[in-house]
Amino acid sequence: MKRRSILSAAAAASVALTMGAGAAKAQDKMTIALIPGLTTDAFYITMQKGAQAAADALGVELVFQGAPDFNPVTQVPVLDAVIARAPDAILIAPTDTTQLIEPLRKAHDAGIPVITVDTFIGTGQYQTGAGDADFPLAYIASDNVLGGKIAARALAASIGGEGKVFVSNVKPGISTTDQREAGFKQAMAEEFPGITVLETQFNDNDANKAASQLQGVLAREPDLKGVFGANLFSALGAANGVQQAGQSGVVKVVAFDAPGSIVDNLNTGLVDVAIAQHPAEIGYFGVVSAYAHLTGNSIPVSIGTGFTIITKDNVGDPEVAKYIYSE
Ligand code: T6T
Numbered sequence: 001m002k003r004r005s006i007l008s009a010a011a012a013a014s015v016a017l018t019m020g021a022g023a024a025k026a027q028d029k030m031t032i033a034l035i036p037g038l039t040t041d042a043f044y045i046t047m048q049k050g051a052q053a054a055a056d057a058l059g060v061e062l063v064f065q066g067a068p069d070f071n072p073v074t075q076v077p078v079l080d081a082v083i084a085r086a087p088d089a090i091l092i093a094p095t096d097t098t099q100l101i102e103p104l105r106k107a108h109d110a111g112i113p114v115i116t117v118d119t120f121i122g123t124g125q126y127q128t129g130a131g132d133a134d135f136p137l138a139y140i141a142s143d144n145v146l147g148g149k150i151a152a153r154a155l156a157a158s159i160g161g162e163g164k165v166f167v168s169n170v171k172p173g174i175s176t177t178d179q180r181e182a183g184f185k186q187a188m189a190e191e192f193p194g195i196t197v198l199e200t201q202f203n204d205n206d207a208n209k210a211a212s213q214l215q216g217v218l219a220r221e222p223d224l225k226g227v228f229g230a231n232l233f234s235a236l237g238a239a240n241g242v243q244q245a246g247q248s249g250v251v252k253v254v255a256f257d258a259p260g261s262i263v264d265n266l267n268t269g270l271v272d273v274a275i276a277q278h279p280a281e282i283g284y285f286g287v288v289s290a291y292a293h294l295t296g297n298s299i300p301v302s303i304g305t306g307f308t309i310i311t312k313d314n315v316g317d318p319e320v321a322k323y324i325y326s327e
Helices: 002-027 042-058 072-084 101-109 144-158 175-191 207-220 232-244 262-268 279-294
Strands: 031-035 061-064 089-092 114-117 138-142 163-169 195-197 224-229 252-256 273-277 302-305 307-311
Touching: 031 042, 031 072, 031 279, 042 061, 042 279, 072 089, 072 101, 089 101, 089 279, 101 114, 114 279, 138 144, 138 279, 144 175, 144 224, 144 252, 144 273, 144 307, 163 175, 163 207, 163 232, 175 195, 207 224, 207 232, 224 232, 232 252, 252 262, 262 273, 262 307, 279 302
Parallel strands: 031 061, 031 089, 089 114, 114 138, 138 302, 163 195, 163 224, 224 252, 252 273
Antiparallel strands: 273 307
8 A cells, every 4th residue: 555655646746747748848858959050150151040030930949059160079068068968950061971870869869850951961862771870861052063163164164164263172082072172063064164173272271271282273373263162261261362363363262152352352342143042041941841840741852952143243142242241
């Protein structure tokens, strides 16, 4: 009898605890973490704004936590700290296709759904049952191969279809910039036989390094016609290098990404074309997708967002200028 009453008291306490936890949970806001490639990049700041807009609309708490540079060595500890806080879902721009697989698997094994935004792990083919990196639920990003092809066509048009060009890029192993370079080279090879693509210069996301590399290439190849800057810092640096060499408007620059400074660069003719991604859209649909999954809905495994091509001629149009990134 005594034993029975202790058991039933324990059972009652456990029910009360469960109900208490449930009631507390119902009042708690759902928490979605967004881990960018780095925190001080206008691209990810704009993505955060889009994510926040969706979070506000859905009554979700958004946590934005990242590292100061684009590097798996600094991103993984941030991810570990986020996993320890047990958010309801993680949105992340992984900084390396292979080095983030195992760290992200920890989140997956802990029951935290993972969606990658901007960049992917593995091949970016998720939920296939194949390979060791198919566990994220979805990938939301620009079509970066297409972006590279658009850049090639724009640069080819700027230089009249002939001459030497090169790609200023970050480092191998980043899905987005690898795909842009691949798309650029593919379009050049297939569509512009008069153009020679020189060896890619890798700048580690350092605009100063990209500027001095541009000048190094120009010293070796004085008839250089153009450069494709494959992300914000590569493009900014390559354009600065062209300017420092006194070659503004002579060596043509096609820039991926559209920070505020691109407006001046387009207007002065230092940059011919800027390919703006739609990072706010990526962040918005990242949060909406996580929310849909967490509330029992199925979600698309891949969502592609668009580009806006910005030139001197259209940068004054508010419908175009709205795609310039927030700082
Ligand atoms: O180009 C974006 C992003 O898409 C890429 O993955 C990394 O670089 C940027 O953040 C721009 O700096």
